[in-house]
Amino acid sequence: MNVTVNINGAERTADVEPRLLLTDFIRGTLGLTGTHMGCDTTSCGVCTVLLDGVPVKSCTVFAVQANGRSITTVEGLKQNGQLSPIQQAFHQEHGLQCGFCTPAMMLVGTALLEENPNPSEDEIRWAISGNLCRCTGYMNIVKSIQAAAAMKSEEVSA
């Protein structure tokens, strides 16, 4: 079946089987390997992408469902050669160690801040509770999202 998506601002088309998971479409067919696969029960969230701006676990969506829709992956966070606030924040606050959950965490953080520009710590922890991390203990991921919120509000007031 034909699938056309707008991914990180670019239109891509491919012919795929209905059963092809969106994660494999992104990683294999489109060659964007920043989105990861970590489990087989929709539990870990390292496959999270933004589908029309909303975080979804791409391992539990078929590529054919994304036909005609827009997807943002980690590769789409950088804009005009500039790292986004969330990317800068994760680096500043040591929000990553092995990096495997990081793309997902940053995308969920990005979506959260769109909706809630100044979240409390509890709100951040709640928002990322669908995404696992084994390395950081979440402390610095929370700090990173808080730092990104601060950066973004500075941008706004500047």
Place this chain on the structure above:
Amino acid sequence: MTTTAEPHSLLTTPEVSGLGHSRKRVEDARFIEGRGNYVDDIVLPGMLYMAIHRSPLAHARILSIDTSEAAAMEGVIAVVTGELLAGYNLAWMPTLSGDTQAVLATDKVRFQGQEIAAVIATDRYIAQDAADKILVEYEELEPIVTPQRSLEQDAPLIRDDKEGQTNNQCYTWESGDKEGTDAAFAGADKIVSLDTFYPRSHPAPLETCGIVADVNSATGQATLYMTSQAPHAHRTVFALVAGLPEQNIRIVSPDIGGGFGNKVPVYPGYVVATAASLVIGKPVKWVETRTENLISTGFGRDYHMHGELAVTRDGKILGLRVDMLSDQGAFFSDAQPTKFRAGLFHIVTGSYDYPVAHVTTRGAYTNKAPGGVAYRCSFRVTEASYMIERLVQNAAYELGMDPAEFRMKNFIKKDQFPYLSPTGFVYDSGDYEGAMKLALEMVGYDEIQKEKEQARGEGRLVGIGLASFTEVVGAGHGDDYDILGLRMFDSAELRVHPTGKAILKLGVRSQGQGHETTFAQIVAEELGIPASDIKVVEGDTDNTPYGLGTYASRSTPVAGAATAVIARKLRDKAKKIAAHLLEASEDDLEWEVGKFSVKGDPESSVTIQDVAFAAYTDVGEGIEPGLEGVHYYDPPNMTYPFGTYAVVVDVDPGTGQWKVRRMVAVDDCGVRINPMVVEGQIHGGLTEGFAMSSMQHITFDEQGNCIGSNFLDYLIPTAWETPRFELGATVTPSPHHPIGAKGVGESATVGSPAAFVNAVIDALWPLGVHNIDMPVSADRVWAAMEEAKS
């Protein structure tokens, strides 16, 4: 973060970024752009995909394997069975513990999830379709799911493949002084005993294990991209197992999405993929699913422990006895030093000063996945630390003493180091009282104790738990520490370029610990070359010196030492070159970070960059050109990080649920290369300790079905359940380590489970609850409270 230590007086500026700087990580650049290079990101021309067919049964004879339907499917290139591998003498392989393990089962299956056959196809979906079509006929046998049953006289023999094996005993091992300990116990006022089970747990890094095996039939070169924490050791194992000449094997361990010990063993999947690539002549990729990862790869723990502490009535420990029975699964495949069949479990004597101990251990085969040493355990120190810290806590209660006071009374004192423990460890340095005092202060221990009283009156349950652990890491001197005979030294190769930049190559392999950032800081400290001018390379066996890899918190103690030593050797050579450039004698030169100058004449100086250039252009009479070297460091001793953790919990008596109100962690890992990185390691370890104490374990039913082979059953806490951590630090350098550093990666996993459990027990002890084994889930809390009522 709070510390009572003298802040590490920074020798270098932030630009140079030597020791003590919280240098931001070099690794981040690629990960935050989604440009990491993990094994599953690797795509080679013509690459095929492998899927493994696994046994649904825990113990059964294989009567037949029918691969015909699978082999006939479109897109399937080959189906590999044990029979095929046997032709290449590859159906069995050695384990890192000197046992053998089936690569693909031929006679019997010995655990649920064991590898039976593999399909190689053009696409992973097709590979799975075909794997599902393999038909195996089994004759079921009694599954052994406990080590106790395994050692009974009439238990069926699991390892009938091993010549001379007549029972299911895997090993026995003993340490300490039985007679002396018996005497101490005979003279004790009181004996405190505790039976506890540390359940099977699994590292479950978010990236599963995998390989892209590329055996080039034209050149004979085998390039194996593998999730490997120990690429050199793996290369040697491959050479021995597969009969491939070692110089033709190149193992590349690319970015690894978490290891925690899970990526130390050699798995059948790696061997089959390599054999398949050899035979087919194309690259073969195998990346396991999460289910495969949990059901078949290296797990941790599964220790049944009985501990006894002999004490005087006023609270002095006289001796310790521990008996342990471990569940090793179907094969003995622990990656641990060969002389220690139970790893470093005999550190179970802990942070306390007493003259005698006796530790007896046995391992049993069962019909479960093989393993035991994995999961951030420092070779069984997690189990040991848990045992002693639970025992000490209960001893305090039984004596009517405060648990902090009891520990303090028995701590090894600061001036007793180096301290020879009753089981032969020489603890290098420690200040246990210092760490304890800081932890108590940070958590407000006395106020919490007061609150407990009041809370009970109001029907609330509050508890505060402590754990004062001593870790032992940095395996270790080669005379005592080897894996499969490979001595556990490690290495660093440093080369300074003409323009004053450098490249550092290591025998270890980070899986998130930040070596690219932190090891450059070691060199920066010694040579004054800015850390940002130093590239750090790990993981490619063709391009790095031989090392035993990263696990058991050994990188800083061993490869870090090697790095400091080689940097100092280069500095010594640099001094000679500087003397030549300054036309002075070496004795007249002094060094300050990055610069040699003539004593008394500071204008007469050369920078390290000047020297680097000169090494290639004007090196001086009798001096070899270049500025590089390699050092293999055989550590004189282990290092002993330590700390005290304090946890405050509130228990809901209605549901048994408990919530962590405060968690204070004071760690001492000696000199901290990069405090930010150290804290990150501790956060991660505390979370894993919390996970094991509250929800995370693998169990088996009576048929040997694995409960915990996916993330619905194997529970990993999210940011919502995970507590917030407050970190403190003391700094007691290691006297024998070149930069005074100790390892730290596993301290928090080692020390924290007991702290969490002790907190819950502290809340419930007045109700008559004296022990709850991990995971201390809500239902177990309630059941314990109910039982105590009756």
Place this chain on the structure above:
Amino acid sequence: MYPSKFDYLAPTTIDEALGVLAEKGPEIKILAGGQSLVPMMKLRLANPPALLDINRLPGLDSIEDSNGHLSIGALVRHNHVVKSDAVKDANHTVATAAPWVSDPIVRNLGTVCGSLAHHDPEGDWASVMLATGADVVLRSRQGERVLPITDFFVDMFQTMCRPDELVTEVRVNKHTARGGGDYQKLERKVGDYATVGVATSLELADDGSIAHAGIALTSVYAHNLKVTEAEDLLRGSQPGTELFKEAAVIASAACDPADDHRGSAAYKRHVVGVFTERGLARSLEIAQGGQS
């Protein structure tokens, strides 16, 4: 890890969709959020020959507070309910339960109606609807029918939805100013199914007595269990701690939990009792306070 092969249809009108169901009903599974179906397909526990993706059908994605009930369309995601002001004001049981469903990412795709149509005994929504009262709207080529939720549910994973039918809407009762509701859930971690879940709903009469009571249980019976005996006890009585205790005892006795890795049957029964008391107390607090 990967599903078996299947055919895929994604119609853009309801009529088209109903046509497909009329023709292929028994061999086709409806894909809405897919957060229950797709995981089962990936483990090959479900191998439907074809999927009917209803996500492109218009008019099914709104929450309306009208006609005396709260209407939740077939494509309303769990998170829409979480964020909905209309829900917060209209039904407290629904509002309290919504954030407990699965995890925040899954809630972006999973649907309330899909959950009801799936009828997993460990699913939360069924208990909420049983406690608070609701009607399910089913459409087919043959027309539309409306079933009370108690008739809609048959047994574990079984409902009255025919193979040619699509659940288009659930019409949920609203709380009045003298109504209140709650959902208590014990989960081992975010994303785990309930060890025990208890949905409660109370409506008070002018004299403060209980006009309507709803109690339903998750994960402690073959299917979500409406505890009618306890509801009967409460109806007509003056609310109070002792009465709620009695109701809790009935609820505890009525359930039939399994001994499993989430806990013993005895433990779960105990928690049912604790949660029933707590839930009723909270529902009363809201009902008496006028708002949450």
